[in-house]
Amino acid sequence: MTKLVLISRDYDMAHLAPMIRRAAPELDVTMHGSHDALDAEVAVCWNPPVGAVAALPRVRLIHSIAAGVDNILADPRLPDVPLCRVVDPQxxxxxxxxxxxxxxxxxxxxxxxxxxxxxxxxxxxxxxxxxxxxxxxxxxxxxxxxxxxxxxxxxxxxxxxxxxxxxxxxxxxxxxxxxxxxxxxxxxxxxxxxxxxxxxxxxxxxxxxxxxxxxxxxxxxxxxxxxxxxxxxxxxxxxxxxxxxxxxxxxxxxxxxxxxxxxxxxxxTPHMASVASPETIGLQVALNVRRLVGGEPLHHRVDIARGY
Structure with a gap:
């Protein structure tokens, strides 16, 4: 079973866990700081603490919960693994x-x-x-x-x-x-x-x-x-x-x-101009994890050199 960990320095991401599980019941979702978080292969992030992702020895994918990834790329210790973002059609x-x-x-x-x-x-x-x-x-x-x-x-x-x-x-x-x-x-x-x-x-x-x-x-x-x-x-x-x-x-x-x-x-205004729905976030994260496990190309992968 593939484990995901939800990581943020200042945003409560707990409401995303049931959305990811609903889209892919086979995934194991946990929160940053929990006893089993270090086993995670996927880090689902928004403004993560510096070094939090690097502390995951098995991480294979980092996934933003939004279109922007600059808050993730700001971490100088970010592991060299694929980074994906959410693209909400709305x-x-x-x-x-x-x-x-x-x-x-x-x-x-x-x-x-x-x-x-x-x-x-x-x-x-x-x-x-x-x-x-x-x-x-x-x-x-x-x-x-x-x-x-x-x-x-x-x-x-x-x-x-x-x-x-x-x-x-x-x-x-x-x-x-x-x-x-x-x-x-x-x-x-x-x-x-x-x-x-x-x-x-x-x-x-x-x-x-x-x-x-x-x-x-x-x-x-x-x-x-x-x-x-x-x-x-x-x-x-x-x-x-x-x-x-x-x-x-x-x-x-x-x-x-x-x-x-x-x-x-x-x-x-409090960063509210346009926000992806929790359902869209859960679905796109879950589908990308399935593609990762299946060895398929990832959707909405970020070009690290360009930053988007």
Missing amino acids: HARGMSEFVMWGALHFHRQLDQVMANQRDRVWLRYDQRAPATRTIGVMGLGEIGTRVGLDLHRAGFAVRGWSKRPKDLPGIDTFSGADALPAFLQGTDILVCLLPLTDETRGLLDARLFAMMQPGAKLIHVGRGEHLVPGDLLDALRRKQIGGAIVDVFPNEPLAADDPLWDAPDLIV
Whole structure:
């Protein structure tokens, strides 16, 4: 019987155990720290403690419970075994819903309306056509493409930026570092949906904010480590960034004394933009373990060099 261990530093993963067992009753699922965990051949992880996976002498597969794996790759002692991720077919839809809400929040000036309510100010703003508002999507993978096309269908002017050239209907596309300034300067609302790589780590910093139009908005739903929090805080205070919605942070959960909680014109959300269902996680982990046991190619295997 193949044993799996659920490992996380700060997330209770116990609810995933019955989902995995339901999908593959032959698997033995245990929790990190239990007496039999060291026998595990599969480590199912989210933000595992450094060295926790390396401490498993029989481990043959590491499996994330989400699309992102940067929290796992951050462990310098990670064993040289396959790493897989969960790809929820509904993940792109959920992300698109969240970004559409954020875009409409800024487009319809609801950020200003909410501020006016606190000050008991009754002020009705003129409505602008979506085509007069340019939304820039950084990252044109499967999810970024879905988000960009949905925004285009809603009538917004959409542009996209990616590492390599892309051709998307109705979307102005930019690619490569040299095109980043022109992409940013024409963007009213910036959406970050990039993967985390050495090139994108810390990309949302003072230098990038300075390239944006003064008062432009930010919706950050990529990876936490894209963001330099102190630079965003400074840009908000100086009104270089006119408002932001941030769903992912370098350190999660956000500490109670973190100054971002009280930052002007910032909405903090708890990494909720789009989350795979427990049923999907259980099914994909179970099926991949079966493929591992059967010597078959694994689904959604991560290219360690690329980080996704």
